[in-house]
Amino acid sequence: MIKMMDFHQFLSLGLILFIYVSLELKIGFSTKYTIFFSSSVLFPIIFHRFLCRIFQKEMRAIFRTRMPSTTQRKTAAIVVIGDEILKGTTRDTNSHFLCKRLHKLGVNIKKISVVGDDISEISREVHTASGAYDYVITSGGVGPTHDDKTYLGLAHAFTDQLHFSNEIREAVDRFLPSYIDKKKAEGVGEGIEEVVRMVTEKLCTIPKMSQLLWGTQKVDGRISTFPVVRVANVVALPGVPKFCERAFDELQDQLFPVEERQSMYFDTIYTDLDEFDFSKRLTDLATRFEERSVQIGSYPELKNKWGHLWRGFQNKFFFFRFFKTKLTIESESSESMKDVLAALRELLIGHVVYYDTHAWTDTVTKWKSFKTRKTAENHLEFVRKLEEAEKIVEEIVEKYPLEQIALSFNGGKDCTVLLHLLRLKVDEKYGPSTPIQGFHIMVEDQFPEATQFIIDAAKFYNIQVLEFPGPLKTGLAALKKQRPSIIPVLMGSRATDPNGKYMKTPVEWTDSDWPKVLRVCPILNWTYTDVWHMLRGLCIPYCKLYDQGYTSLGGRDNTVKHPALRIVSSDGKEHYLPAYKLHDDAEERCNRSNL
Numbered sequence: 001m002i003k004m005m006d007f008h009q010f011l012s013l014g015l016i017l018f019i020y021v022s023l024e025l026k027i028g029f030s031t032k033y034t035i036f037f038s039s040s041v042l043f044p045i046i047f048h049r050f051l052c053r054i055f056q057k058e059m060r061a062i063f064r065t066r067m068p069s070t071t072q073r074k075t076a077a078i079v080v081i082g083d084e085i086l087k088g089t090t091r092d093t094n095s096h097f098l099c100k101r102l103h104k105l106g107v108n109i110k111k112i113s114v115v116g117d118d119i120s121e122i123s124r125e126v127h128t129a130s131g132a133y134d135y136v137i138t139s140g141g142v143g144p145t146h147d148d149k150t151y152l153g154l155a156h157a158f159t160d161q162l163h164f165s166n167e168i169r170e171a172v173d174r175f176l177p178s179y180i181d182k183k184k185a186e187g188v189g190e191g192i193e194e195v196v197r198m199v200t201e202k203l204c205t206i207p208k209m210s211q212l213l214w215g216t217q218k219v220d221g222r223i224s225t226f227p228v229v230r231v232a233n234v235v236a237l238p239g240v241p242k243f244c245e246r247a248f249d250e251l252q253d254q255l256f257p258v259e260e261r262q263s264m265y266f267d268t269i270y271t272d273l274d275e276f277d278f279s280k281r282l283t284d285l286a287t288r289f290e291e292r293s294v295q296i297g298s299y300p301e302l303k304n305k306w307g308h309l310w311r312g313f314q315n316k317f318f319f320f321r322f323f324k325t326k327l328t329i330e331s332e333s334s335e336s337m338k339d340v341l342a343a344l345r346e347l348l349i350g351h352v353v354y355y356d357t358h359a360w361t362d363t364v365t366k367w368k369s370f371k372t373r374k375t376a377e378n379h380l381e382f383v384r385k386l387e388e389a390e391k392i393v394e395e396i397v398e399k400y401p402l403e404q405i406a407l408s409f410n411g412g413k414d415c416t417v418l419l420h421l422l423r424l425k426v427d428e429k430y431g432p433s434t435p436i437q438g439f440h441i442m443v444e445d446q447f448p449e450a451t452q453f454i455i456d457a458a459k460f461y462n463i464q465v466l467e468f469p470g471p472l473k474t475g476l477a478a479l480k481k482q483r484p485s486i487i488p489v490l491m492g493s494r495a496t497d498p499n500g501k502y503m504k505t506p507v508e509w510t511d512s513d514w515p516k517v518l519r520v521c522p523i524l525n526w527t528y529t530d531v532w533h534m535l536r537g538l539c540i541p542y543c544k545l546y547d548q549g550y551t552s553l554g555g556r557d558n559t560v561k562h563p564a565l566r567i568v569s570s571d572g573k574e575h576y577l578p579a580y581k582l583h584d585d586a587e588e589r590c591n592r593s594n595l
């Protein structure tokens with residue numbers, strides 16, 4: 001290349017010299033004109049490469065000082081194709097999925113666009129995106145019906161012809177016979193041959209220059225059953241979300257080889273401040289760190305309904321769900337990440353709050369830092385209670401094999417604390433993928449929200465919840481019958497519970513007229529406030545009825561929202577504060593008519 005440039009330079013210099021000499025010789029007008037014309041044409045041609053290089057170098061230099069890393073990072077555009085998206089009949093989820101995945105792979109997504117099933121729209125969008133970004137991923141329009149036109153659009157974008165792909169035909173031939181048989185068996189086999197011919201024709205007609213991508217199936221590592229078409233840097237994924245996601249999963253390593261991936265550092269800080277409170281200072285900080293290729297995003301939490309609802313009320317009613325603003329940080333290096341985090345914490349001093357969307361994962365580390373945090377905040381009595389409960393659960397997990405331990409789980413806040421403690425101790429001893437067992441005795445006309453919470457919690461916490469009809473004694477007998485090996489049963493009973501007073505110590509055998517299990521109540525000496533302190537402090541998910549003003553859950557017929565949490569806004573509307581806002585422990589059950 002260097003040699004080429006020297007050669008170009010040499011020629012150009014020669015040409016300039018020639019023009020100069022010609023002009024000096026005062027030759028005739030027409031000759032001068034010819035020379036002027038030819039040089040003005042030749043000059044750019046000869047210098048083209050040279051100028052381009054200089055220009056590119058300049059541009060690169062400019063970009064390097066402004067955003068050094070983004071130019072190295074691979075870029076991508078997503079083109080969502082389908083009339084149904086534009087008409088609003090289908091909500092696009094594929095671009096969201098693709099963004100999440102590409103971002104994780106370190107690809108810089110520059111654009112998402114949506115076009116209808118229209119050849120020229122598809123062609124124009126794909127053509128532009130293909131020139132501007134490293135990868136283009138399209139979704140939709142590759143089906144067998146007349147309205148799927150992605151391949152036509154691709155052919156048009158790359159001025160290519162269409163052809164019939166025998167390779168796709170083989171794939172189609174592999175799944176069509178069973179489809180035909182099924183249809184015939186259903187008695188709708190008439191005219192099926194014609195349908196099959198058309199479907200095959202449509203699915204197999206692709207741009208000539210297409211490359212067929214065969215992915216690797218996740219389950220068994222075998223080759224995928226259907227190929228994905230790629231034309232130049234454009235990959236055409238199907239629109240059906242299940243197929244789109246599967247195709248991407250199967251092709252991910254091929255399209256973005258592990259060794260070429262650029263790792264990226266991510267972190268998040270949550271604060272109880274409004275964006276306005278720090279936007280000026282944040283802008284300065286962000287500008288300073290931009291040079292070190294750090295990107296900071298600021299996102300206000302708009303689900304923060306209560307905060308808005310009670311603005312204007314006395315201060316004690318002014319609160320928010322967990323945080324007001326979320327700051328995301330992305331950095332190319334761990335050093336700059338460390339520095340920016342320190343700078344942000346300094347900027348938000350006293351207003352950084354803990355928030356966690358997945359409290360049930362990585363429980364051991366989070367538990368340790370929770371205790372450290374609470375100790376630093378001087379909640380020493382609370383930390384002592386945490387450790388006492390932890391120790392009781394630990395002793396049970398140490399002493400009994402897992403198949404003998406069960407959690408007595410009705411979806412209430414107290415046993416939710418126990419669920420978390422059991423997960424913690426099982427994670428510590430056996431690892432996070434180990435399932436735990438629990439049971440629920442259906443005693444009352446339960447709130448559907450409570451039932452839903454049991455289902456959700458079971459999924460998050462990997463607990464299998466067996467269900468038995470009540471009352472409690474009968475249900476417990478049924479449990480013992482189905483699982484005779486069960487000995488210790490973890491319960492959320494507390495001394496202030498209506499029946500808790502019958503438990504003298506946290507670990508006791510059931511009374512003689514009850515089915516025999518070892519009742520283990522690690523939070524027997526906790527208060528109502530302690531329970532909320534733990535649930536809120538670790539962001540443990542709990543039944544959402546508690547956020548609607550219920551402080552204790554019974555049946556639908558005997559539980560109402562707590563009167564002490566009721567407030568009436570200036571427009572006369574009635575609202576209830578969430579349960580954790582109640583601070584008087586003795587009042588916990590004022591909302592239960594049966595107690």
Ligand SMILES: Cc1cc2nc3c(=O)[nH]c(=O)nc-3n(C[C@H](O)[C@H](O)[C@H](O)COP(=O)(O)OP(=O)(O)OC[C@H]3O[C@@H](n4cnc5c(N)ncnc54)[C@H](O)[C@@H]3O)c2cc1C
Nearest residue numbers: 408409410414415440441491492493497498499510511514
């Ligand atoms: C395993 C077990 C053993 C028991 N043994 C005795 C006994 O020996 N003598 C006696 O007099 N009473 C016994 N009981 C009844 C107990 O004393 C309470 O009456 C009962 O737990 C209701 O508790 P609560 O309303 O006080 O508080 P809650 O907070 O409603 O319950 C305390 C805890 O009990 C468990 N629990 C409550 N209801 C259910 C349910 N429907 N399904 C699953 N778990 C539930 C949960 O872990 C919950 O955190 C037992 C109950 C259970 C679940």
Ligand SMILES: NC(=O)C1=CN([C@@H]2O[C@H](COP(=O)(O)OP(=O)(O)OC[C@H]3O[C@@H](n4cnc5c(N)ncnc54)[C@H](O)[C@@H]3O)[C@@H](O)[C@H]2O)C=CC1
Nearest residue numbers: 082090091092093094140141142143226238239240243247
């Ligand atoms: N590798 C693979 O798995 C491939 C499968 N196919 C086959 O083609 C058939 C249909 O092709 P498609 O391109 O999917 O047809 P399509 O574009 O008509 O989409 C089918 C449906 O998917 C949904 N959809 C489309 N775009 C969406 C988006 N952005 N977000 C959410 N939903 C969206 C819509 O409900 C739409 O009706 C599939 O059934 C599949 O069998 C075709 C090519 C590759």
Ligand SMILES: [Co+2]
Nearest residue numbers: 412414492497
């Ligand atoms: Co309770």
Ligand SMILES: [K+]
Nearest residue numbers: 143145147148
């Ligand atoms: K379609």
Ligand SMILES: [Mg+2]
Nearest residue numbers: 082140141148
């Ligand atoms: Mg379509």
